[in-house]
Amino acid sequence: MDFDEYRKRGKEMVDYIADYLETIRQRRVYPDVQPGYLRTLVPDHAPQESEPWERIMADMETLIMPGIAHWQSPHMHGYSAINSFPSLLGDMLANAINCLGFSWSTCPAATELEVVVTNWLGKMIGLPAQFLNTGADTKGGGVLQNTSSEATLVSLLSSRTEAIRRHRAISHELDEDEINKRLVAYCSDQAHSSVVKGCQICRIRLHVLESDNNLCLRSQQLNEVIAKDKKEGLIPFYLCATLGTTSTCSFDDLQELGPLCHKEGIWLHVDAAYAGTAFICPEFRSWLDGIHYVDSFVFLPCKIMMVNFYSCAMWVKDISVLQKTLKVEQSYSVDNKSGLEIEYMHWQISLSKRFQSLKLWFVIRNYGIDGLQKHIRKNVHLAERFEWLVRSDERFEVPVPRHLGMVVFRLRGHNTLTETFLKTLNSRGRTYCATSRFRGVSAVSKQQGAKRIMVWFCLWKDRVAGLYFFDENINSKHTWFLLASQHSREEDILEDWKEIREVAKLTLRELQGTKHDASQCHEPQIFMEQPKKKLTTAVKMGSH
Known part of the structure; x- marks a missing residue:
């Protein structure tokens, strides 16, 4: 690949990424594949000769994308790994520069910018000057x-x-x-x-x-x-x-x-x-x-x-x-002797260091403090609204206080209800949540001597962010359901809530009969008089 082809393929890749993120709602959130699926689809040895770029990119859709968990989807609720366009562009440039900034002398700008950015961040969150x-x-x-x-x-x-x-x-x-x-x-x-x-x-x-x-x-x-x-x-x-x-x-x-x-x-x-x-x-x-x-x-x-x-x-x-x-002093590590330079290789486990500060610099400057504050406040507001929706539906309970963008809730009744709810939610393919371990939540009272499984819903920045399921006893299973897509819209929130209610209805019908049918529960509309602020105002993406 020469410079001319790189320019062509690079522009195509930006278009591919933009199309991928813009149409990500059309993809199944979590892949329907089994371990080892890819080995059966590709040769067992590397190609001896160069392959056309078009064939490589075609295999992205036929081989790789079917096995991708789409973490940027507004319906991916397993984990939080949020990106943005300024950050992607900053990483693109950092990868092109590809410096190993472990010492000031190996790339002065990388060290200098890291000092600047960490000072900016420290001041932005209110750390004392001594840090x-x-x-x-x-x-x-x-x-x-x-x-x-x-x-x-x-x-x-x-x-x-x-x-x-x-x-x-x-x-x-x-x-x-x-x-x-x-x-x-x-x-x-x-x-x-x-x-x-x-x-x-x-x-x-x-x-x-x-x-x-x-x-x-x-x-x-x-x-x-x-x-x-x-x-x-x-x-x-x-x-x-x-x-x-x-x-x-x-x-x-x-x-x-x-x-x-x-x-x-x-x-x-x-x-x-x-x-x-x-x-x-x-x-x-x-x-x-x-x-x-x-x-x-x-x-x-x-x-x-x-x-x-x-x-x-x-x-x-x-x-x-x-x-x-x-x-650790080594002959191959370039250490400056003036005493004025910062040597980050002595501040971390690894010797080598990526140019991380560049993407942070891009994001902070492109959004500004005002833009970042707007995103944070908007999603705390969304969490308040979602908590109200959950409390308005008698099938659910909120067992622990909400802080910031996180709302913890569970299906009322035995653990089996929430466990089945979780399995059904994942199997339908419209959303995804992950399992983990929770260590002793003593705050939540026991019901009839049973452990309790809960769900947490967390909202952050341009996206809605997260539902978690957890069990209150030591070493018990919990699952988190984290809405973390940058591109969430009001329709996505409504669709997620609709899916949660539908799965709850199916779960209760299956395990408890018709007495817990959703038709007998109050199912609030998202634009009812309470809360007074409209959700549409909160969900619109902030300008930056």
Whole structure:
């Protein structure tokens, strides 16, 4: 492929992508294929000679697209991975430049722009100045990791380095291995699984604490466990608090947990992967109260902010701890000696680094803070309206409070109802939801001694975003149904709600007979007098 053909094929590809996203509603949301389907359709060896581009693109539709889960569909409710046109264009350009920006000298603009963008983001969500890289006198700074799981691991490794350093200064007879055996980290049963995985990788003991009736971690319980661990000779060193949990969008109280961590010398890491983007709106920043106690903070722009995956923003108060932990000198790594340059290879697990900041720069500039705030507020408004619809239908209940764009609900009655509801919903092919594991939701009362399965519906940005099913007991199955398409319209919301009601009607008829027939339930119209604001106003895409 030469330059002329690249220009031709590149324009064709932009058209193909635009057509794909514009007509995505016409595609089955989740593929109807079985494992190994593709191996039976392609040769078992690579082609010896070049193939025409037209044949390759034809195979996209005949071979690849039939096995694609269409994550950008307004009816894809399994996971959140939101993109936008400015982000796609930024990634296209970054891929063309294709720099490995691990050092300032390998690509100065990549490092410089990452500093600028992380400072912009930090200011946009209201982080204190101590987290920003604003000059030679500051200790803090931001970095773009690949995922929040990597950010959690980086925070665990760095806090372990600091804990070992501190305790070796106190107890000279203890070596690093002995101290590491005594270290203990903490999180709530609502924390993301990456905390568990990170502790497994680091071979660190983890105590998972039960959350309260509001699905929050309380300082009193944490204090009691810390005291018990210290009596047993363990060394508390790390706490992961969550702002906007995966399963219920609950929030730990930093003002309550922070002083205890400060007193005990515990590194406080905050995972705000889902809800962090919402802090761009000042009215949601009350959940950040106590942020001055925090040592590291992370959120994912790819969740809500229309920046395609990978995209993970992390800030630390003292970057020297990261550098002490992750710096490895090699002859092939180009390290600058002036002391003024930032070397991001010492802030992350991998050596190499993609030009991630470019797509963030494109999105922030193209939408502006006003445009991003408009998207966030619009979808919180949509969530309020959807919650009203659910509460107006007596077949459903809302068992936990709504926060931001997430509404949790379930079919009333035995678990079998919601489990069957889920299976039917997936099999019909008009929507898709995914299964996962939920760890102990103590807030939801039991019904006749049974575990309860619930559903969560979350709305974000230009799209409607999500339904989740989860079971309240430890290690129980839950499924999430996340509406995350950038291009959702009012008709999509109505179609989704219609599908939910229809599947509920079929489920109740099948398992409970006609006494729960939908015709006997109040089925509200979406434009009834309450809520007063019209849904049409909320659903229109914001201009940018």
